[in-house]
Amino acid sequence: MNAKVVVSLKDGILDPEGQAVASALGRMGFDEVKDVRIGKVIEIELEDGIADAEVRVKQMCEQILSNPVIEKFHIQTEQS
Amino acid sequence: MNAKVVVSLKDGILDPEGQAVASALGRMGFDEVKDVRIGKVIEIELEDGIADAEVRVKQMCEQILSNPVIEKFHIQTEQS
Structure with a gap:
């Protein structure tokens, strides 16, 4: 199973x-x-076979993959 | 008009x-x-109103946005 996360700067951030x-x-x-x-x-x-994959990936984004102060993220999951 | 370019490492590149x-x-x-x-x-x-936008963006990718030795790119264009 694959997840694709796009992390980009929030609008208004230089x-x-x-x-x-x-x-x-x-x-x-x-x-x-x-x-x-x-x-x-x-x-x-x-x-x-990870049941709550989307929830887990969201946790990854919040904890390490993005800086929530200046960045937003978007998650797409897909069965490989 | 907007173009989105995804630049990623080629398969096999560390x-x-x-x-x-x-x-x-x-x-x-x-x-x-x-x-x-x-x-x-x-x-x-x-x-x-750029007629050949996709061609122009492809030129940008080849000339500056990607390193063709180790990276591949994918272009999506959309009217804003």
Whole structure:
């Protein structure tokens, strides 16, 4: 079983990495770029047959995978 | 218009960051975790009315957003 977690900065939180990429793209001729925001995608392979997998992955997100002060997360689980 | 790019390591490429997270999760009691792999999600806001947006975003991926030696990328475009 696999879970995919997308961790991204909350709206309104400054994203210096994204700004650096946006300005680099502009310098390279990609003038159509208005904004860039960068997050993480965490693919977790879990043992099969975990009944409460979504709950467990939510606990992982809250405890270690995201910083709840500045980041939000979104979980997708799928049978492999 | 928005494009979302997911950049992840190619299969077979070692992911030390993912391994560190996997072992940290194990130490915290999440024994069901078998493997973790970490990638980036890059959300790009583009000016509206770009005809060949998908082609342009593919060029961005090849030129700056990914390292084609060790990384693969996947593009999703959507009208905002």
